[in-house]
Amino acid sequence: MSNQLKSALTLSVLLALGACSSDDDNDDIGDNVEQPDGSETQTISVTLSSAQEIPVPTGVPAGASGAADVAVDANGVVTATVGVSNLSGAATMAHIxxxxxxSAGPVLIGLSSDDGGTTWTVPEDARVLTEEEIGxxxxxxLYFNVHTETNSAGEIRGQIDAGNATTFSVLLExxxxxxxxxxxxxxTTQAVPLxxxxxxxxxxxxxxxxxLPRDAANAGLEAVAEDGNVALYAEAVPGSVPFNxxxxxxxxxxxGPGGAYEFTLQAVDGDKLDFVAMFIPSNDWFYTATDADNxxxxxVNGQPVSGEVAEGEIAIWDAGTEIxxxxxxxANQVQxxxxxxxxxxxxxxxxxxxxxxxxxxxxxxRVLRVTITPQP
Known part of the structure; x- marks a missing residue:
């Protein structure tokens, strides 16, 4: 192993700051998966608990819980009722x-209460979800999050699972x-850590x-492409999820060589995946998907893809942030x-x-191989 690679692989602390295409040749069609009819309105029951919270709350009574019903229509109008009980104190806020x-993510809709925090609903003047957010x-x-004075980041949480999604495993080797x-x-020659x-x-x-924006990197992209730091992406691009x-x-x-990252995701027909990971022996280069919409x-045709992503669908990009x-x-590369x-x-x-x-x-x-596998 080269000295450069050894040096790169000792940078776990620096690179872990973020701990807090349509080519049918690589798409083996999996089993049929029924996808939701966008014209229908689903009502979903959700259970809220402290065990789902990120970060882990403190001082939560054993019986703390919540129950909710939520519906989203084809126009993105959300209706929901959330009831909570046995919290560490009165609920101070609740959101979707x-x-x-x-993972923790940004607020989409704030809920309101008329009974001191026991029951929460979507206000009449709440904004509607965008097409992307309906997806x-x-x-x-999406998830419910209920806050208290003791746990201002959230005391109980409930993931809103519509039951419409296919789970995929993604392996980056x-x-x-x-x-x-x-x-x-x-x-000389070297390996290429990621x-x-x-x-x-x-x-x-x-x-x-x-x-985005393509004319200058957002803060998240700059941090990953220059230093392998994934921490800034959560705020820069809502919906982004780190793998580290x-x-x-x-x-x-x-x-390094032989190493891999693996993550799972849920998706429905029409969804797409992108990722970024630093090409370490560079100033600000990264791997990403490289088709028309990156x-x-x-x-494909309503069916989940399965198999190795074609080599030509992934490429090295330059973030344009450092010479x-x-x-x-x-001397200014991360190692x-x-x-x-x-x-x-x-x-x-x-x-x-x-x-x-x-x-x-x-x-x-080649440096990177990506394999996408739908789960049973």
Missing amino acids: HRGFAG AFNRGE NISTTETLGVASDS SPGVFIVHRDAADSPLL TPVGADAPGPI SLDLF DEEPGTG RQAEANTGDVDPDTRVSSLTGRGQTVNLNG
């Missing part, structure tokens, strides 16, 4: 948030070797939200920089593929 189970509802990405990256200045990253499930967008702990590891960190189709040094050698977010600002701020910016990298083989 966006976020998959096990999030159908895939089980580092298949580079010590011969993969050619370094012209000293005629950083923790972020994924998003979305739909009906002209481009992946992870990469390698398969078989107990703590967040980068992956996303991977999760369904590029020779890959694998630069060698004195501290995070150092290096001169790139005058070309476009978020674009290397090809789009007229750049190249000397790779002697």
Whole structure:
């Protein structure tokens, strides 16, 4: 193993700051999955508990609980009633948030109470859900969160599972070797470590939200592409979810050859997947999907895709935030920089593929393999 790779793989702490396409050739069609009829209004019953909360609440009585009924119509109008009991104190706020189970996300709708916090409903003047947010509802990405004075971040939570989604497992494997990256200045080769990253499930967008705005990187993309830090994406792009702990590891960190990240997601017909992960021996390069909307189709003709993603559907991109040094050698690259977010600002701020910016990298083989598998 090269010294550069050893150095990169010791950067678990720095790179773990975020701990807090339509090509049918790679789409093997899975079993038929019935998808929801958008013209129907579903009413869903939800159980709220402290066990679902992120972060873990404190001082919660054993009997703390909640029950809710929620419905979303085809126009995005939400109706809901939430009843809570046996909390550590009176409920101070209640909301509908966006976020998959096990992650915290932004508020979409604030609820109101007329009885001192025991019962909460959607106000008549509440905003309607966007088409994208209706998709999030159908895939089980919304949740109730009830707050108290003792647990201001939330004391009980309930995931809103419409039962419409297919669960997918996504495996990102580092298949580079010590011969993969050619370094012209000293005629050596290196492996290519990859950083923790972020994924998003979305739909009906002209481009992946992870990469917007394309004229200059958002704060989340800059942090991942320069330092492997996934912490800033949650605020920069609502709905984004980090992946940071390698398969078989107990703590967040980068992956070298043979390493992998794996995550699961829920999706419905029309949903797409994108992800970003840092190409570590660089100043601000990252891997992402590279088709017309920078996303991977999760369904084809209404059926879930299954199998290895074609090599051409994933590519290295430049975040346009830091001037590029020779890959694998630069003093301002994450393995060698004195501290995070150092290096001169790139005058070309476009978020674009290397090809789009007229750049190249000397790779002697593949670095990343992505496999998508629908679950039974």
